[in-house]
Amino acid sequence: MEEKSDPDHGNLEGGGEVEGDQSTSSNLDLTSFQLHDLEGVELPLTLIELDLTANRLSTIDSRIGLLSQLKKLSLRQNLFDDAGVEMISRWNAISGLQELILRDNKLTKILDVSIFKSLLVFDVSFNEISSLNAISKVSSTLKELYVSKNEVNKMEEFDHLHELQILELGSNRLRVMENLQNLTNLQELWLGRNRIRTVNLCGLKCITKISLQSNRLTSMLGFQDCVALEELYLSHNGILKMEGLSTLLNLRVLDVSSNKITCVSDIENLTRLEDLWLNDNQIASVEGLDSAVSGSKEKLTTIYLEHNPCANLPNYCSTLRQIFPNIQQIDSNVYS
Template identity: 35%
Template sequence: MAESPVDVDNAKDTNPGLQSSVSVETCPGTEEIDDREDEGEKPKEILIVDPDTEELDMNHQKIKCLENLEPLTKVERLYFRWNLIKKIENLETLVTLRELELYDNQITTLENLDSLVNLEVLDVSFNRVHEIKGLGQLHKLEKLYLCANKISRIENVNHLKNLTLLELGDNKIRVIENLEGLDSLKCLYLGKNKITKIQNLDALRTLQVLSVQSNRLTKIENLEGLTRLDQLYLSENGLTKIEGLDRNLEISTLDLANNKIRAIENVQHLSKLEEFWLNNNLVDDWSSAQSLAGNKKLLTVYLEHNPVAKDPGYRRKLKIILPWVSQIDATLCR
């Protein structure tokens, strides 16, 4: 079953500075895809053994073409991860399909999907798609994964009223735009793009998870309308100040690692904050850390690789300020 490239639940147990909406390091890139045809093994054909099957797993089979699928009259889930497929085609008869995974192939265009009117999950991550299109009839779509492609613009998704998750990490997007109409969206992943500003998110009233890691942000702004936001990931940008979170009272996880922030401020009002990741910044004043004393639900604090962490009594002092925390950096408190 397709799942988000970010496991947000498990992310809290790992180094927050390494979290991203797409884990490129652990997945083969397009360079490796091209090498598959040179391994000497003949590409396989799709053979249907059980026409009544509800699930067909053809992962890592050197399949070049989507074909011979007509006998599948009851199929709900198709998995074609890590193959040699270049074109989405021959799916017209698969009206029962609910989940289609084409992760890690050689697809350049989203096309020939109109017949999949019951599709709920579509994963075309790690391909060569340049444009979001061809989704006009997928009104039941709930999760759309398009990370690690060549997409430069967010477009043609406004009609997807049931969409709860949109993954566009590791593309070439410069502007957050055209998200109006996504009334059910809960998770938006935009990590590793070229975004310079947080904007055009006011329509996403149901959003709970926002990741804009590894971009070109210099300011936290325009989040006032996201009053249900629970997890905010902004690591690896150029942020210099914690600000703009006055109305985001539901935040439980705040990731600001690997920025240029000098002071811990403007978080005292986040009464539900449990995870605060500020490692690899420029905090050099203990009075700054004292401002976390009002966050009584805080469980984990990452402040390593800040100037204050060089203090020989770093952990002891932080524990005195925050006696209720259970983890400081990667180490559990005793």
């Protein structure tokens, strides 16, 4: 969900008209118009998508509650507080909504969205939310939940989200991984920039991407059963040893940069590894690297080892190029 920007958008502040090329009868994109309200803006009853990203709205126009065909509503990057969006919870006419984006506003709690029985995407990232209370009211149809950059301190109220595929809780105040056991279809778990010390995936096995960057981990143990895992991001922790990786045969990307690792180990069986990030550790030598990464010697295309003692050795890059015949990038050096 990258922020949209369009330099050709005009300024509708004061109730100007929407140009025809910015809207259709089913899609109205008012991104970056700096609107304080929607006075003078036509809202066709046939709208399916309404994007109000990057405006100055603090109260929601009641006409939106009449758009019975609406499937996607983005209120991202505005000035909404809890009271400013509360009435959405009572708008039964738009109960068929599938995506609701409230990212980057001034919310302190999660909106009651229980009327939206077909909700697939719910984003309340970049707010001031301290609790996941009311997540239990979100429809069990939900596939993507984004609550990053808030003040949440406990993982809870997920039990019914059996269809959830993406869970983003990065940049919060979490200390414990918990209550994930019912998320049996979860594919991506993003928990970077928290205060987690121990990995606990509650028995989940279908995950393909996990990020625990910038936490307080000292061990890599806990991923052994995640046999579908393709990408693992563990940079900026206090990990001392590479372990618990030998069963992750589908792993393509491994990032353990900025830790306290002294040698490369437990990845010799990995045959699909393409990207290996080991920079900013304490690896003294590339001796033995040949056998340590033997399973993916032919597959590996990117390796980072800069800011390790071994990166200061003579012939450092040429040695790595001999070990990995298909390497395309060593640190910032790109090879054709």
